[in-house]
Amino acid sequence: MTSDDRGPRSSTTEEAQGPRSSHVRDQKESGEKKHLPLWQETILLLGLALVLAVVIKAFFVQAFYIPSESMEPGLIKNDRILVEKPSYWFSGEPQRGDVVVFADPGGWLSGADAVGPDSPVAKVMGKIGLYPQGGHLVKRVVGVGGDTITCCDKQGRLSVNGVALDENPYIREQGIQCAGPRGVPACDWEVGPVPEGSLFVMGDNRGQSADSTAHMCRPDETDCVPGDEFVPVDLVVGKVFVLIWPASRFDWIGRPDSFADVPDAS
Structure with a gap:
């Protein structure tokens, strides 16, 4: 070559x-x-994060706080909780024993609890689910559509559809003679049937909870509106499933066995 x-x-x-x-x-x-330039990528990522936060709040999980002592001892004032929504999608509805967050049915809240955070930043964060909002209450479902609740039996227990409840796992004992509400003498009352599509709710700290029992009509009342004690299911945001903050009190929130033997209303 x-x-x-x-x-x-x-x-x-x-x-x-x-x-x-x-x-x-x-x-x-x-x-x-x-x-893309760094500043554009940053704006894009922030925008995507905000959209994701809004979607999560709207459909899946939302943060709230406990505004009072009404749910002690399980949930105390200023605890931060997370509420999940998928359990009540489609045909799912709140069940007896669930701890739920719901919008004020009207006149149940007053003052700061009704309006929520006043800081502009907190308001914006609340809108996207990153900060607890006001205007909501957290209570335990005691009765659902068709149920009749009676207070109290000889042992001071509430009964639902004729079955007495063992509520010791979650209610607060304050020397009251029964598991009924404040302001009702002799623990002698009955409510129901609960209208379909509505709930009868109570706080676990029965002596300090302005719940459904606080809106029942007493025999001597003339300005009370019958039915105000019930919460429309449509106002329920979701079910509390975890106490997220403070970290020292982290706990999963489930449905107790207290209502397991309660039959459906006939």
């Missing part, structure tokens, strides 16, 4: 390599042009 034979091959190889090298550079330059 002569040097003349080798020469053309070498020249051809260089010519072939030249365009390939140029093509690779073009690809790199093209790829570099597709990258």
Whole structure:
């Protein structure tokens, strides 16, 4: 093989390599042009995070806080809780024993609890589910549509549809003679049947809870509106499933066995 034979091959190889090298550079330059500036990427990521937060709040999980002592001892004032919504999608509805968050049916809240946070930043964060909002209450479902609740039996227990409840796992004992509400003498009352699509709710701290029992009509009342004691299911945001803060009190919130033997209303 002569040097003349080798020469053309070498020249051809260089010519072939030249365009390939140029093509690779073009690809790199093209790829570099597709990258957004850092500030644009930051804005895009923040926007996506906000959209995700709104979607999560609207359909899945939302944060709330405990505004009073009404749910002690399980939930105390200023505890932060998370509420899940999928359990009540489609045909799912709150069940007896669930701890639920619901919007004020009207006149149940007053003052700061009714209006929520006053800081502009907190309001914005509340709208996207990153900060607890006001205007809501948290209580335990005692009766659902068709149920009749009676207070109290000889042992001071509430009864639902004729079955006495063992509520010791969650109610607060305060020396009261029964598990009934405040302001009702002799613990002698009955309510129901609960209208379909409505709930009868009570706080676990029965002596300090302005719940359904606080809105029942007493025999001597003339300005009471019958039915105000019930909460429409449509106002329920979701079911409390975890106490998230403070970390020292972290706990999962489930449905107690106290209502397991209660029959459906006949």
